Amino acid sequence: MALVSAVRRIAQVRLRDLCRRSTVAVAVSPGACVTGLRSFTAGTQSLRSDNKVTVNFINRDGEKITVKGSPGDSLLDVIVNEDLDFDGFGACEGTLACSTCHLIFDEDVFKKLEPVTDEELDMLDLAYGLTETSRLGCQICLTKSLEGMVARVPESVSDIRQSNDGTA
Ligand code: FES
Numbered sequence: 270m271a272l273v274s275a276v277r278r279i280a281q282v283r284l285r286d287l288c289r290r291s292t293v294a295v296a297v298s299p300g301a302c303v304t305g306l307r308s309f310t311a312g313t314q315s316l317r318s319d320n321k322v323t324v325n326f327i328n329r330d331g332e333k334i335t336v337k338g339s340p341g342d343s344l345l346d347v348i349v350n351e352d353l354d355f356d357g358f359g360a361c362e363g364t365l366a367c368s369t370c371h372l373i374f375d376e377d378v379f380k381k382l383e384p385v386t387d388e389e390l391d392m393l394d395l396a397y398g399l400t401e402t403s404r405l406g407c408q409i410c411l412t413k414s415l416e417g418m419v420a421r422v423p424e425s426v427s428d429i430r431q432s433n434d435g436t437a
Contacts, residue, residue: 322411326353327421340413344406344420345370357426363407365389370406371396373421379404381414398423 321337324347328334338347345359361367365388374382379402385393389408396403406420 320413322413322415323417324411324415325417325419326355327419328355329422329424338411340411342411344372344409344411347411348406355422358422359407361407365392365405365407368392368396368405369426371398371403371423371426372406372409373398373400373423374402374404375419376402378402378415378418378420381412382409396423397425 320340322340323335323337324344326334334353336347336351336353338350343363345363348355348358357369360369382404385404389405393399393403393405
């Protein structure tokens, strides 16, 4: 009996610690925290589907392709996950070595994107058809604020890796 009580006490202390660390659950008492954790777990399935971000790609031939991605996914991830066929896109698989993932955004979307890094800027300079609102798709991560965004695929790509080895 004493052993059962000891285990319960340890479990309550651990739960309390977990609740303190969690940004989701607010611990008023150990019981309240457990309820909060349970409802969070039960609700994650619907959260996952509600949390998707709609992305509209305009293909090279002007076709609009609407897909969904998860927050945190890069636009390259979305294109790969949805098996979109943009010829030559994402040749270096997001290692910032090719610029084939060049995308062009509307001004309002462009302003919402995370700041460009020097490494992305260096590679972006080598992209075909660079515009004021160009970015590299492998460096753009989805957030809910980008819901409904439009990304245009430039009419051509230049892969700096091929230029460097003389194959293009
Ligand atoms: S996939 Fe190569 S730079 Fe983005």
